[in-house]
Amino acid sequence: MPETSRRGLLFGTAAVSAGAFLTACTSNEPKEKATAQSNGPAADDKPGTPVTIGFAGPQADHGWLNAINVNARSRAEKYSEVTLEITEGSNDTATQIGQVKTLINKKVDVLVVLPADGKALTQVGLEAMKAGIPVVNLDRIFASPQAYRCWVGGDNYGMGLNAGHYIGERLKGKAGAKVVELAGIDNLELTKQRSQGFADALKNYSNVRLVARQAADFTVESGQAKMAQLLQAQKQFDALWNHDDDQGVGALRAIQQAGRDEFVMVGGAGAKSAMDAIKADNSVLKATVLYPPTMAASAIDLARALGQGKGVAGLSEMEIPTSLTLYSAVVTKDNVDQYLPTGFS
Secondary structure (H helix, E strand, O other): OOOOOOOOOOOOOOOOOHHHHHHHOOOOOOOHHHHOOOOOOEOOOOOOOOEEEEEEOOOOOOHHHHHHHHHHHHHHHHOOOEEEEEOOOOOOHHHHHHHHHHHHHOOOOEEEEOOOOOOOOHHHHHHHHHOOOOEEEEOOOOOOHHHOOEEEEOOHHHHHHHHHHHHHHHOOOOOOEEEEEEEOOOOOHHHHHHHHHHHHHHOOOOOEEEEEEEEOOOOHHHHHHHHHHHHHHOOOOOEEEEOOHHHHHHHHHHHHHHOOOOOEEEEEEOEHHHHHHHHHOOOOEEEEEEOOOOHHHHHHHHHHHHHOOOEOOOOOOOOOOOEEEOOOOEEOOOOHHHHHHHOEO
């Protein structure tokens, strides 16, 4: 499931070169290829220096995580000079640590790591950096900024904020509007951030009140069960925000079984099933707030630029940023065709 523990700067304002950073964090002389980051040109689509990128992610036991792997592979295939060494994902931290160590021993040029547990994988991230291998930390963030050269991920707070503003605008002028929230796993930092963003957005609309909140488990089954409980407890409300489109499949089943249609529903993450429903416009689901799995493709782009000692096209700096937070766009019937290619199954 998507997770990040910070909302990062859109572009790091104090980015340092990979070579300078790596030299600072190890007493051993880094490999020449790791110090290539210099006054080079911005990366483009033209073939460049061969780069081997090691990719390690968690087990694809959720639609979004599977889309992460798909995006990484497809982006790497776009570049003839990029070789992708991808591990078999695992949610066991010890196994994933072993997989990353194997990639380090293979002396890949750059590592992209989406850790099953950011804190637990921090040490192996540090090991890679000390070995002269720049690390692109994807989504779930390491406990130390010394463990990665660049972090790229989604904006959980922004998801809640944009969902709240969409609902608030939909309900403008409706006195005593009631909203319910179907959250994700409550002990995860990402769930807390999504709920906080949602609550902060609703504060801008004095006529809107959150009347119920239920936590689910990011699964179809939990979405159906918890939504059924919400529907039973709340006989009437005006809007629902569901944190995750996978559990939203179950939530929609419960809604249809209950014969309820007096409210609008906003989903989260950007599943293709949600976008198809939004386009069909034949259910309560009217929007979904993105947590783009395309971040994996962006991570490959950044890793390639690092390996080739290049910056990012469109930015004045000669190095890639230290942090990149993706925007949580709201997908509606008006713009769904634009985002459908990014939808995941």
